[in-house]
Amino acid sequence: MNKSEITGSFDVAVVGGGPSGRIAALALAKLGLSTVLVAPTSPQSDGRTTALWQQSIELLRDLGIWDRIEASATSLRKMRMIDDTGRLIRAPEVVFDSAELGLEEFGFNILNSELNVALQELCDELPGLTVVEDTVASAELLEQETELRTQGDQKLSVRLVVAADGRNSLLRETAGIPVRRWSYPQNAVVLNLEHSLPHQHVSTEFHTPTGPFTLVPLPGRQSSLVCVETAEGADALIALSDDKLERELERRAHSILGRFKLATRPQCFPLSGLAAERLIGHRLALIGETAHVFPPIGAQGLNLSLRDIIDLTTTLGGPMRRGLDFGEDAVLKAYENKRLRDIRSRTNAVDVLNRSLLTGFLPVQIARSLSMYLAGKLGPVRRFLMHEGMTPGSGFRLKNRP
Template identity: 45%
Template sequence: MSSSTRFEVAVVGAGAAGLAAALALAREGIATALVGRHAPVADGRTVALLDGSVRFLDALGAWQTIAPHAAPLAELHLVDDTGSLFRPPPARFVASEIGLDAFGWNVESARLVNDLRRLAHTAPNLTVFESDATESHRDADGAQIRLQDGDGVEARLIVGADGGRSPLRGASGLAVRDWSYPQAAITTILGHDRPHRDVSTEFHTRSGPFTLVPLPGGHRSSLVWMMGEAPARRLSTLDDVALAASVERQAQAMLGAMRIDGPRGLVPMRGLSVSTPVAERLALIGEAAHVFPPIGAQGLNLGLRDAAGLRDAVVAAREARRDPGSRAALAGFARGRAVDARLRGTAVDWLNRSLLADLLPVDALRGLGLLAMATIGPLRRAVMREGVLPRLGAPTLMRGR
């Protein structure tokens, strides 16, 4: 290395989870490095930031710049469109029933990352390295990262936020379970004639969920349309007018005439889990630790809980005068994040596979579950609260403003 700079923690990965983790650590006076190039992807994706994530971003000082560009999700409607004999009536979930103005807020992913990155460049105790990490070394004495420009970063803890194909995870020796689904998702931004009224609607079809999520202005929504890989590839080749007509038909014209109003994406569906998100002087967060289909707005919200939970672990280590990269310091983080990821990942995987199965017993079980949530008030409220933020083990900065 031509030169090397020392930090307490080095976060590798400049997506939303990595940026949030770096900002949360620096906010506590912890000397933090953020390593990663800004590589925006124009694929029309948005993220529904659930209430706990909004509290976290607010604590970081980021929410005030994001909020004007986000739309509230005041209601969630689930519609069984599978054609099953056990199809339940549509279920309606209302945020005010659990004392919230909104379950969360939907914002374009590119804007979220851009706003967090601008904040990172001015945050005290945080140094941003606009370079990729090319290799790393970790041992009992510390950790080093070599950057693409030849310089290096030394730290007591490396945070792997480097995505679903994480090189840091690959080099860690951690056991990984990786699988794929026979699906892909079309993502884009839509304009429509009728107002969405802050309602997010998820149609459950035989090829996967078809989800419309509100965006600001009342007449724009984001689309995530999961289907078989071959049909997805065919639809992705349509021009904007033909694709908008297909979306309108699938949405049963509930929002009137539609138009494509943003970039598009075609995203293969896959899943990934790790045996533990912790190795020697390494903590994995976000998609470096877990990947699953975009159902129920769980993906990035889980990654932000990883970031907030890591902040708690490092702060606790400092207060106890422990090495933040030690196994002892990361043990609680590892247990809590593994349980949260396993529960969320299993729920998403089961729902997705149940739609694809086309088996009467599975349809009956799914239909009865949805009917129970729609008709039994205490159960519905418990599910809504748990979906927004786990009641046990919620990270400190997500518990309240």
């Protein structure tokens, strides 16, 4: 069957072929809902990597994605935070060790290119999931269904739309859901490096006055780097010759991984934020960057999106199994109620961490240094932060944990 000629009725349409959209489509089809994924053909390869925590890995495992990418994933056993602001008030170094929680690792760093290939293959293979390689051009939100029309003039009638069409979402706009947008005076320079010393599965984050400089382990003697800089600083880095860039990055990393050699070309991402004021519309649920965007600090973005997907599928599963209307407003409201707190707390935490590095305001610098000092000295504080960093709310359920 030529999948790009299909016009028809489905339980759910997922719009958007980024990682959130494809993973949601797999999860909803596996739940038993007839699902259509509307996604334009995948763009050029993505040289980034993504750190995913245990709960996200579990979801990938349940959906059969993990088997396909595990071989190229690198475990993250320790996370080191180093105050490299050079300011008068500096925090001591803090090491978060997964062994302290009785875990072998916090999670894994995966190559986006591998993830994207695996997702595309699985979406094409899964029975119950139809892929339409097209872009949604318009949506009509009717009482009992939503009608989507694609640029290729296909018409799809569905009982629920899951919008994963990214930060400039057409679906979100059609439903009239307002968003708050903001920007930061920073860019993230992203690339992969080879290095002469082993990383020993330790991710290291230097806190610098322009933002974090984070090295995350990859297979062998390689790491990915996210270097947050001012816009001018990022331009200056990218303008350097390969040799000079390698030396400059090595200097910034205090040579903790020895000599650097570029494994990929630098890419630049301006830092910005977005928060949708509501996560639902009539027969519409928002997930992923359609609902929330924040800087790539602390590896939270896709992990948060995967929690959207977990909560969406568990919310829809009950009414679906009882033969009820899983797309009605009350069900979607339950989804929104589950998600809002997590999304708002992550967005705020990343924002506060980032701004606390940029500020010259001494009381804020003292507060940041004090929290790092307490995390380094006090086991319960450290364990709380480790649990919360991976799974929201789990830090409050620590009584019986190591």
